[in-house]
Amino acid sequence: MVLDLTSLISGKVNSLDFEYDLGNDGDENVLIPPDDVSFASTAHVKGTVVNNAGYMTLELTAELCYTTHCARCLKDISGKFILKFNRTVANSGTLQDEDNDAYVIMKNGKLDIDRELVEELLLEFPSRFLCEEECAGLCPKCGKDLNFGPCDCPKKKEIDPRLAILQKLLEND
């Protein structure tokens, strides 16, 4: 989405609200989900650009619905990832380093933030999800979901003290 900031620059308005769905205007800034994640829809973006006596700031929230699997028990999970994105708006050619993450660059009164927003969304998107903090996961031997109780696989037993001595000798060998 390209925001037209001319009314802000001219002082006609002091703030400009915007709301859109990322990538729905047919540009190339499409969100490619990480492995094992699918996005239920594109990100919904809502924000404001404020002009404070020539100093312009951008503030937005992007919401992204996803489905994925628990990293331990593989159960399906879905949720909403929320990203806060705040930047200072700078005019093209006024910064020494336009790649500075604190800024978004406006050209001829137009501001296009989608490329940076997509980058930030993918950077901040969690790399691992759990169905719950305490998820017990699957038994590595039989694959049973241990959230539903223990499986019948033999557990590590206390080693017989006599065998322990033998084992120690073998290890020192």
Ligand SMILES: [Zn+2]
């Ligand atoms: Zn789980």
Ligand SMILES: [Zn+2]
């Ligand atoms: Zn098992």
